[in-house]
Amino acid sequence: MTDIAQPGAQPGAPAGAWQDADWTERRLRRRYRAERRFKIYGLVAVCIALAFLAILIGSVVATGYPAFVRTSVALEVNFDPKVLGLGEAPTADELHGAEYPTLLRETIFATFPEVTTRKERRKLLKLVSKDARFELRELVLADPSIIGTTRRVWLTASSDVDMLIKGNANRDAPEDERRLDDRQIAWIDSLGASGFVETGFNGAFFTNADSREPEIAGIGGAIMGSFYMLLVTLVLTFPIGVTAAIYLEEFAPKNRITDMIEVNINNLAAVPSIVFGLLGLAVFINLFHLPRSAPIVGGLTLTLMTLPTIIIAARSALKAVPPSIREGAYGVGASPIQVVFHHVLPLAMPGILTGTIIGMARALGETAPLLMIGMVAFIVDIPGGPFDPATALPVQIFLWADSPERGFVEKVSAAILVLLAFLIAMNAVAIYLRRKFEVRF
Amino acid sequence: MTEDTDAMVSLMMDEEVAPAAAADPEAPPAPRTRMRARGVDVFYADKQALFDVDIDLAQNKVTALIGPSGCGKSTFLRCLNRMNDIIDICRVSGSITLDDRDIYGRDIDVVQLRARVGMVFQKPNPFPKSIYENVAYGPRIHGLANRGSELDDIVEHSLRRAGLFDEVSDRLQQPGTSLSGGQQQRLCIARAIAISPEVILMDEPCSALDPIATAKVEELIDELREHYTIAIVTHNMQQAARVSQFTAFFHLGVLVEFEATEQIFTNPHDQRTQDYITGRFG
Numbered sequence: 001m002t003d004i005a006q007p008g009a010q011p012g013a014p015a016g017a018w019q020d021a022d023w024t025e026r027r028l029r030r031r032y033r034a035e036r037r038f039k040i041y042g043l044v045a046v047c048i049a050l051a052f053l054a055i056l057i058g059s060v061v062a063t064g065y066p067a068f069v070r071t072s073v074a075l076e077v078n079f080d081p082k083v084l085g086l087g088e089a090p091t092a093d094e095l096h097g098a099e100y101p102t103l104l105r106e107t108i109f110a111t112f113p114e115v116t117t118r119k120e121r122r123k124l125l126k127l128v129s130k131d132a133r134f135e136l137r138e139l140v141l142a143d144p145s146i147i148g149t150t151r152r153v154w155l156t157a158s159s160d161v162d163m164l165i166k167g168n169a170n171r172d173a174p175e176d177e178r179r180l181d182d183r184q185i186a187w188i189d190s191l192g193a194s195g196f197v198e199t200g201f202n203g204a205f206f207t208n209a210d211s212r213e214p215e216i217a218g219i220g221g222a223i224m225g226s227f228y229m230l231l232v233t234l235v236l237t238f239p240i241g242v243t244a245a246i247y248l249e250e251f252a253p254k255n256r257i258t259d260m261i262e263v264n265i266n267n268l269a270a271v272p273s274i275v276f277g278l279l280g281l282a283v284f285i286n287l288f289h290l291p292r293s294a295p296i297v298g299g300l301t302l303t304l305m306t307l308p309t310i311i312i313a314a315r316s317a318l319k320a321v322p323p324s325i326r327e328g329a330y331g332v333g334a335s336p337i338q339v340v341f342h343h344v345l346p347l348a349m350p351g352i353l354t355g356t357i358i359g360m361a362r363a364l365g366e367t368a369p370l371l372m373i374g375m376v377a378f379i380v381d382i383p384g385g386p387f388d389p390a391t392a393l394p395v396q397i398f399l400w401a402d403s404p405e406r407g408f409v410e411k412v413s414a415a416i417l418v419l420l421a422f423l424i425a426m427n428a429v430a431i432y433l434r435r436k437f438e439v440r441f
Numbered sequence: 442m443t444e445d446t447d448a449m450v451s452l453m454m455d456e457e458v459a460p461a462a463a464a465d466p467e468a469p470p471a472p473r474t475r476m477r478a479r480g481v482d483v484f485y486a487d488k489q490a491l492f493d494v495d496i497d498l499a500q501n502k503v504t505a506l507i508g509p510s511g512c513g514k515s516t517f518l519r520c521l522n523r524m525n526d527i528i529d530i531c532r533v534s535g536s537i538t539l540d541d542r543d544i545y546g547r548d549i550d551v552v553q554l555r556a557r558v559g560m561v562f563q564k565p566n567p568f569p570k571s572i573y574e575n576v577a578y579g580p581r582i583h584g585l586a587n588r589g590s591e592l593d594d595i596v597e598h599s600l601r602r603a604g605l606f607d608e609v610s611d612r613l614q615q616p617g618t619s620l621s622g623g624q625q626q627r628l629c630i631a632r633a634i635a636i637s638p639e640v641i642l643m644d645e646p647c648s649a650l651d652p653i654a655t656a657k658v659e660e661l662i663d664e665l666r667e668h669y670t671i672a673i674v675t676h677n678m679q680q681a682a683r684v685s686q687f688t689a690f691f692h693l694g695v696l697v698e699f700e701a702t703e704q705i706f707t708n709p710h711d712q713r714t715q716d717y718i719t720g721r722f723g
Contacts, residue, residue, distance in 0.1 A: 253529065254529050322566075324562065324564055324566035325566060325568060325569070326527070327524065327527070327560075327562055327566065328562065328566040328567070328568060328629070328632075329568070329578075330524060330527060330555060331522070331524070331555060331559065331560035331561075331562065331633065332555070332556070332559065332578060332579035332582075332632060332633065332635075332636055333552050333553070333554075333555040333556035333559075333579065333582070333583060333636060334552070334578075334579075334582055335552045338582055342578070342582075343568060347569065
C-alpha cells in the first residue's frame with residue numbers, strides 16, 4: 001500500500017525531484033488520496049456488516065416479542081361437584097381424575113347461553129385453549145375448598161384468539177381465509193368489551209415444555225435439556241481438554257507421533273458437526289446402548305466436537321506464557337509439574353477459560369449432531385436429569401420452524417432471542433474473566 | 442565458518458588449559474574447585490555450539506565468561522545447572538562435576554541440582570506474584586521452612602543479602618513486577634539465594650539495567666562471593682574486570698583462554714583474546 005520514495009531508483013522521477021515542489025505535492029496528494037480511499041472501503045464494509053446485523057436482530061425482535069405476551073380470557077367458573085363427578089370428601093386421586101373437560105365446556109356454554117346449536121358450540125370451544133382444563137385442575141388441586149363455589153378464573157386463550165388480540169391475524173380478510181369466523185370474533189369482542197380479555201407477560205413460555213398447542217408451548221424443557229447437555233459437556237471437556245493441552249504443550253516429546261496428533265486435533269476442529277452426530281449415534285447409542293434423545297448422549301457427542309477447540313485454545317494460552325517465567329521457576333529448582341501448576345497454568349487460566357466458554361457457546365448453538373442422536377423428538381415433559389429424554393434450544397427452534405401453526409412463528413423468533421441472550425451472556429462472562437484475571441508483565 | 446572453528450579446535454588441542462589454581466601463583470592456599478567441566482561439547486540438533494570446553498569454578502571466587510555474541514558462553518552456563526534439559530534439541534556430552542559428582546549422572550536429580558546451583562537470568566523475571574511470594578516460593582517447594590515465621594526469616598535474610606530489604610520492607614505484599622528493573626533483578630537474586638544454593642550462575646544479569654542499578658548489582662556480586670561460588674556471563678569487559686577473579690574467553694564455541702582475570706586483561710596469551718579485550722572485534 002505504501003509507496004517507498006527512492007528518487008534515484010525511480011526511472012520516472014525527474015532529476016532533483018525533492019526540490020521540485022510540484023512533483024512532491026503531486027506525490028503527497030496521491031498518497032493522501034489512497035489513504036482516504038482505503039479508509040472509506042473499511043467504513044463501508046463495517047457499515048454493511050452492521051446493517052445486516054441490525055436487520056437480523058430487528059426482524060427477530062419484531063416477530064419474536066409478541067411471544068413474551070399472551071392473552072387470557074376470564075370465565076365465571078362454577079366448580080360444581082356434580083359436573084366434576086365428585087362425591088363427598090373426594091380423595092386426591094379422584095380430584096386428579098375429575099371431569100375438568102366437562103367443567104370447562106359447561107362453563108363456556110354458560111357464558112354464552114344464547115348459543116345452542118352443536119356446531120356453534122364447537123366453535124365456541126375454540127376460543128379457549130384445550131389445555132385450559134389442566135389450569136382448572138391445578139386450581140382445584142391447589143385449593144380443594146373452591147369446589148362448590150363460583151370464581152372468576154383467567155384461562156389461557158386459544159392461539160387463534162391470541163393472534164387476533166395481538167393483531168397478528170387480519171380481521172378484514174375474507175371469512176373463509178380466517179382461522180376465526182365472524183361469530184367467533186363477535187364473541188371475543190363482546191368478552192373484551194366487558195373486560196374479560198386481557199394480555200399479560202407470558203411466564204409460561206419460560207417454564208413450559210413443548211406442546212402441540214402454540215399458546216402453551218414453552219422453551220422450559222429445551223432450556224433444561226440444553227443445560228444438562230452443556231453440564232455433561234463442560235464436566236468432560238474441561239478436564240480432558242486442559243490435561244491433554246498441558247501434556248502436549250509441556251511434557252510430550254516433539255516427534256513424529258506428537259506431530260501427527262497435533263495435525264489430527266487441528267483437523268478434528270474443522271470436521272463438520274454432523275459427522276460427530278453420526279459418530280455419537282454409532283458409538284454411544286448403538287454400541288454403549290445409552291438412551292436415545294437423552295442429554296447425556298448429546299453432551300458426550302458435543303464433548304467430542306468441543307474437545308479439539310478447547311485443546312487448541314488451551315495450548316495457545318499455555319504457549320503465550322512467557323518462557324522467562326518457566327526458566328525462573330526451573331531456576332529455583334521447581335519440578336516440571338510444579339512449574340506447570342504453580343506458574344504456567346495460573347497465568348494461562350484466563351485464556352483457557354475464554355476458550356472453554358467460547359467452545360461451550362458453540363456447543364449450545366449446535367443443532368446438526370443432536371438431530372442424529374434423536375434429540376429432535378417431540379417431548380412434552382421437562383427433563384429431570386441427563387438421562388431423561390429432552391430436546392435442546394436450537395433443536396426446539398428447528399422443530400417449531402417446521403410447524404404450520406401461525407402461533408409458532410413468533411415462538412421461533414422468541415426462542416432465537418433467548419438463545420442469543422444466552423450466547424451473549426456467555427461471551428460477556430468470557431470477556432469479563434479475561435479482563436479480571438489477565439496478568440500483565 | 443566451519444573451517445574456522447575446525448582450525449580452532451586443532452589449536453585448542455595443543456594449547457594447555459591452565460588449571461585455575463596454577464593461574465594465580467601468589468594465592469597461597471589453592472581455592473577449592475566446586476565445579477569442574479571437562480571436554481564439554483554441546484549440540485543444538487546437528488549444529489555444534491560448544492567444542493571441548495574445560496573450566497573450573499573455584500569456591501568463593503567469581504568466574505566471568507566473556508566473548509562475542511553467539512560464542513556459547515550462555516550455553517555453557519546453562520549446562521552447569523542443566524537448564525539446557527528444557528530445550529529438546531540440545532545435547533550435552535563430556536563431564537561436568539559438582540563436588541566431584543557428575544551432574545549428568547544417573548543418580549542426580551535435576552531438580553535437586555538446580556536447588557544447589559541457582560540461576561539469575563538476563564532479563565529480570567520475577568514471578569507475577571507478591572515480592573514475598575517470589576522469595577518464599579523456592580524455600581516452600583523444597584521444604585526449607587517448617588513454620589511461617591521461619592519462612593519470614595528466610596525471606597528477610599535473602600532480601601537483606603540481596604540489598605533489597607530496606608527498599609521493599611514496607612510493601613512485601615505488592616507484586617514483584619511493580620519494582621524497577623534493578624530492583625527486580627536484585628529480587629531475582631534474592632529468590633536464587635533463598636534456597637541457599639552453593640553455586641550461583643548469572644547470565645548477563647546487568648544487561649537490562651541502567652549504570653546505577655548495575656553498580657549496585659556488581660557490589661552485591663562481590664559481597665555474595667563470600668558465601669557462594671559464582672559464574673557470570675557478561676558482555677561488559679569492565680564488569681568482568683571489576684567483579685571476577687577468573688575469566689574465560691569464548692570465541693565461536695571454543696574456550697580460547699581461561700586465566701586469572703588480571704592475567705587476561707593485562708597479558709593475554711592468545712591473539713584473539715588480545716583483539717577482543719582491546720575492542721578490535723566482537
